[in-house]
Amino acid sequence: MSVVITAxxxxxxxxxxxxxxxEMFFWTKP
Incomplete structure (x- = not known):
């Protein structure tokens, strides 16, 4: 179960x- 939580x-x-x-890519897009 710990492996699932970590994943x-x-x-x-x-x-x-x-x-x-x-978001940054589309925000700086003209």
């Missing part, structure tokens, strides 16, 4: 980082 946390972190990158 879920890693997935959430990667998702948030990817969302921030996409």
């Amino acid at each position: 879920l946390i890693v997935f959430v972190i990667i998702f948030h980082v990817w969302a921030m990158v996409l």
Whole structure:
């Protein structure tokens, strides 16, 4: 169960980082 929780946390972190990158990319887009 600890492995599942760790994988879920890693997935959430990667998702948030990817969302921030996409937001910055579209925000600076003219």
